[in-house]
Amino acid sequence: MKTNQIILSKLPKGKLDIHHFHIQESDLPSAKDGEISVRTLYIALDAASRAWMQGDTYRPALQAGNVMAGIALAEVIESHVPHLTKGDLVIAETGWQTHATISADALFALPTLKPVTYLLSIYGVPGLTAYFGLLQCGKVEQGNTVVVSAAAGAVGSLVGQIAKIKGCRVIGITGSTHKCDLLKKDFGFDEALDYSTGNLEDKLRLVCPDGIDVYFDNVGGNILDAALSNMKKHGRIVCCGAISQYDSDTPKANVVGIPGQLILKSLTMKGFLLFDYLDKQPEAFHDLSTWVSSGQLRVVEEIFKGLEQLPKSLVGLLNGENIGKRIVQVADI
Amino acid sequence: MKTNQIILSKLPKGKLDIHHFHIQESDLPSAKDGEISVRTLYIALDAASRAWMQGDTYRPALQAGNVMAGIALAEVIESHVPHLTKGDLVIAETGWQTHATISADALFALPTLKPVTYLLSIYGVPGLTAYFGLLQCGKVEQGNTVVVSAAAGAVGSLVGQIAKIKGCRVIGITGSTHKCDLLKKDFGFDEALDYSTGNLEDKLRLVCPDGIDVYFDNVGGNILDAALSNMKKHGRIVCCGAISQYDSDTPKANVVGIPGQLILKSLTMKGFLLFDYLDKQPEAFHDLSTWVSSGQLRVVEEIFKGLEQLPKSLVGLLNGENIGKRIVQVADI
Numbered sequence: 282m283k284t285n286q287i288i289l290s291k292l293p294k295g296k297l298d299i300h301h302f303h304i305q306e307s308d309l310p311s312a313k314d315g316e317i318s319v320r321t322l323y324i325a326l327d328a329a330s331r332a333w334m335q336g337d338t339y340r341p342a343l344q345a346g347n348v349m350a351g352i353a354l355a356e357v358i359e360s361h362v363p364h365l366t367k368g369d370l371v372i373a374e375t376g377w378q379t380h381a382t383i384s385a386d387a388l389f390a391l392p393t394l395k396p397v398t399y400l401l402s403i404y405g406v407p408g409l410t411a412y413f414g415l416l417q418c419g420k421v422e423q424g425n426t427v428v429v430s431a432a433a434g435a436v437g438s439l440v441g442q443i444a445k446i447k448g449c450r451v452i453g454i455t456g457s458t459h460k461c462d463l464l465k466k467d468f469g470f471d472e473a474l475d476y477s478t479g480n481l482e483d484k485l486r487l488v489c490p491d492g493i494d495v496y497f498d499n500v501g502g503n504i505l506d507a508a509l510s511n512m513k514k515h516g517r518i519v520c521c522g523a524i525s526q527y528d529s530d531t532p533k534a535n536v537v538g539i540p541g542q543l544i545l546k547s548l549t550m551k552g553f554l555l556f557d558y559l560d561k562q563p564e565a566f567h568d569l570s571t572w573v574s575s576g577q578l579r580v581v582e583e584i585f586k587g588l589e590q591l592p593k594s595l596v597g598l599l600n601g602e603n604i605g606k607r608i609v610q611v612a613d614i
Numbered sequence: 615m616k617t618n619q620i621i622l623s624k625l626p627k628g629k630l631d632i633h634h635f636h637i638q639e640s641d642l643p644s645a646k647d648g649e650i651s652v653r654t655l656y657i658a659l660d661a662a663s664r665a666w667m668q669g670d671t672y673r674p675a676l677q678a679g680n681v682m683a684g685i686a687l688a689e690v691i692e693s694h695v696p697h698l699t700k701g702d703l704v705i706a707e708t709g710w711q712t713h714a715t716i717s718a719d720a721l722f723a724l725p726t727l728k729p730v731t732y733l734l735s736i737y738g739v740p741g742l743t744a745y746f747g748l749l750q751c752g753k754v755e756q757g758n759t760v761v762v763s764a765a766a767g768a769v770g771s772l773v774g775q776i777a778k779i780k781g782c783r784v785i786g787i788t789g790s791t792h793k794c795d796l797l798k799k800d801f802g803f804d805e806a807l808d809y810s811t812g813n814l815e816d817k818l819r820l821v822c823p824d825g826i827d828v829y830f831d832n833v834g835g836n837i838l839d840a841a842l843s844n845m846k847k848h849g850r851i852v853c854c855g856a857i858s859q860y861d862s863d864t865p866k867a868n869v870v871g872i873p874g875q876l877i878l879k880s881l882t883m884k885g886f887l888l889f890d891y892l893d894k895q896p897e898a899f900h901d902l903s904t905w906v907s908s909g910q911l912r913v914v915e916e917i918f919k920g921l922e923q924l925p926k927s928l929v930g931l932l933n934g935e936n937i938g939k940r941i942v943q944v945a946d947i
Binding site: 338 | 665671672831834838839853854855856859864865866867868869870871872873874875876877878879880881882883884885886887890
């Protein structure tokens with residue numbers, strides 16, 4: 282059997298573009314004991330995948346010539362493990378390819394639900410990241426003023442809505458007036474600020490005259506600095522991502538207020554990964570599905586069709602094009 | 615009555631030097647209701663006073679022409695408040711001058727103890743900063759690997775010793791082999807690293823192969839980055855000072871690992887000020903005095919004599935000359 286693969290042809294210097302990728306056909310290795318072969322259905326796009334090209338993170342750095350890494354919803358077509366059978370759905374690190382043969386160690390059969398892509402958005406990495414980041418890491422409380430950056434993105438749009446459900450005042454930071462409108466009209470944010478025009482520090486001060494209790498940071502860099510300047514005494518900063526730092530050779534030093542602002546205002550800044558809260562997943566699924574069913578939580582997905590759409594979709598996501606979770610459908614379910 | 619004052623003649627561009635100051639004689643204002651006049655005995659030097667020239671901090675920014683700000687141990691010579699009488703000792707913001715007339719609102723008479731300068735070191739700002747920073751903000755536990763920067767300074771030398779008392783392994787970072795020797799021989803540190811030669815990140819890795827549990831940061835900048843790279847998963851960083859950022863016009867963005875390292879290792883970074891822990895002062899005084907009496911805690915002070923020594927002493931402190939707490943004696947007690 283063959284698999285169509287998207288290869289990271291070379292590591293980017295500076296910004297990533299579609300010419301860093303090419304497509305190729307390869308033989309699919311046969312599944313051995315402990316392995317399964319899958320047919321990829323939907324591949325999730327994530328800004329963090331650009332950081333995998335910069336060096337080791339929570340996974341080894343990507344190298345030129347690798348199949349581009351990524352997480353997919355996939356269907357088992359051949360199984361050499363007892364706990365999975367043909368037809369089961371799994372979320373797995375398949376990489377950007379139509380078929381993959383992978384270790385089945387940490388995989389399990391997923392329930393079928395509608396729409397099935399929710400397994401990659403609200404019930405997948407972005408949903409759990411928003412939930413645990415805001416509630417466990419950020420410990421938001423009713424009445425808090427919460428600011429979130431990359432607010433129209435997969436994680437940010439959920440963070441803002443969950444904060445509203447928890448009784449907070451919510452301000453989103455995003456990159457266009459169009460997205461600002463969406464945040465307020467479609468996602469129920471109290472305020473939305475466009476970082477691409479004017480002075481963000483001043484704009485934040487206007488909408489948060491009493492300061493920020495919790496800043497949920499998806500971007501780092503200058504926007505983090507603008508938030509630091511507006512934090513309330515004893516405020517909390519949730520470090521979830523650093524999108525502003527990803528699309529270059531290496532991260533740059535560009536946050537001025539560290540450690541100065543942390544000291545002056547006795548701030549706490551805390552990073553987290555999903556793995557930290559694995560034991561609390563059942564609670565998260567319960568809450569998220571309740572809010573989705575009741576219509577309190579709106580899940581937005583952008584779904585493109587065709588393996589060849591992946592490079593363009595990632596480059597666009599890094600340029601801030603997306604609203605909600607960006608997913609590429611590789612095959613019909 | 616006259617007072618001799620050291621004036622900040624102009625705000626420094628770049629590094630501070632003694633030519634930014636001049637001495638002048640002024641009339642001492644008479645104390646009105648609610649005020650006292652004092653005779654300054656000992657003035658404490660603190661690297662943070664350079665930051666007061668950069669902008670507003672926990673106090674308004676210093677301006678050209680101001681009497682240089684500073685905290686002193688002083689003797690009341692005239693009192694217009696009932697709770698203080700002539701001869702009482704107080705710690706007060708007198709500024710760099712031989713006599714001062716000041717509001718007595720937040721002042722109280724201090725016990726006499728020997729040496730009296732301990733009121734400015736172990737029982738003053740540096741002692742309480744080390745104690746609360748390490749135990750309350752950093753929450754060190756027995757068996758932790760603790761790293762402290764500016765380790766031979768007023769705060770750092772106490773942080774390391776308190777961490778040893780609490781059963782930690784302690785590594786100090788300082789700026790010369792001479793100070794490294796002192797840290798190990800006189801202060802009981804397990805290891806000491808000279809940041810001025812070689813690659814600090816690599817050196818830290820060698821002495822902390824399993825990573826750092828608590829990093830007590832007095833300096834920010836590159837040294838903070840070297841520590842960030844060596845933190846253990848779920849480690850804590852105590853943000854106490856940013857000496858590397860003080861001696862210039864404005865703080866620079868020069869920490870690369872924020873927020874990346876915080877996310878990858880689920881680190882917590884927390885700033886604090888002494889005011890945060892005012893309610894715990896009795897406990898702190900009890901512990902610190904017990905450790906001083908038993909000889910477990912060694913207090914090192916460098917005392918210079920004469921008001922005119924202040925500018926030179928501060929410039930030297932910013933250049934890393936000092937061991938322990940630097941104090942200038944202005945008058946005999």
